Amino acid sequence: MRERACERTIGPDLTPSQTVGPFLHIVLPWADGPFAAAPDSPDAIAIDGRVVDGAGNPVPDGLVETWQVGSDGHRGFGRCATDQDGWYRIVTVRPPPQAGRDGDTEAPHLDVSVFARGLLRRLVTRIYFPDATENAADPVLSAVDPARRGTLVATAVDGGYRFDIVLQGDGETVFFDV
């Protein structure tokens, strides 16, 4: 990745982040939240996963959001609270590759925000698809230690994909500073 000096310029007066807390369910989940694409779209896929903490326990009070571009005709945004066992589900379509700012090409991906009690700021990660040939040349994947790269790639399962999010410890998911 080419470095851009101006990216390090600072914003002096921004509003700070605070935790979403344990009671986010009062307003944040929507009945249609998990559907970044209509579930009856011919190319709809389900992405299921578990959010777990550094002790291996499920995170039952988290919120997973996904955002993608290029999937015309679909909302592109999905939001799902985790259940008692830490599971979330997003229904979407696979986005196309995207031209990058620096003339490179990004493989199909979803940007992910993770919120939970205990997190004072959101955690950002990405979901890539295991069978995308573009992954090999993706500038973001390429910049990640190969030993950890796999945490950004979903696993193909019956009916869709699985993408677990490990907040801490063994197999810790790669998180980004965006």
Add this chain to the structure above:
Amino acid sequence: MNLPLFERAADGVHPPVSYPAYRSNVFRSPRQPLIVLPQNLTEVTAPVFGEDRLGPDDADLTRQFDSEPLGQRIIVHGRVIEADGRPVPNTLVEIWQANASGRYRHANDNWPAPLDPNFAGAGRTITDDGGRYTFTTIQPGAYPWGNHHNAWRPAHIHFSLFGRAFTQRLVTQMYFPGDPLMPLDPIFNSIPDPKARDRLVARFDIDRTLPDWALAFEFDIVLRGTPFEAADHDA
């Protein structure tokens, strides 16, 4: 490609990833350093939501039931702007809060304070062309939590904002001026820069009070701006 480039927050604005004084953080904060993500199309865009996201009384939390909730009626208003002052119009703002007794209407909040059958504590609105938003609600109460001995959260309202880009997504909390619990609160104190902490404290706004009806507080929310756009066009 001429994509906007969003500034990064100065050190000390946001809480650190790891902050063990907030006990729930201990097993949930990543140990590996964050990796810088370039701002490409996914990062500089955001979902756009319309009025269909809103129910008729979503911006007035005192009118969502047949009767009024108990507590001090307040107007909470402000602007969503970027660091250069540019308003963020037509962006979804979601809030949630405890009732006047400090109790959330939530299955996991069981402390012995009364629920209010006329208060859900959930609000939504969309900013106008000037980035302005207004809620009518009631002053939330403080409440105890198990973080440490005799821990009390200062009164606060949770805010969730999208802005116009994934980079601007923000979840935060608004506090009330003069609350003696703020300096004792590890969540408030997790923000390293005291000046940044103060940006979460609303301003009492006598000009927006409604005589014989409601007090008012002003809370502006400042999202990351794009001070480099001119330079980008020259590139």
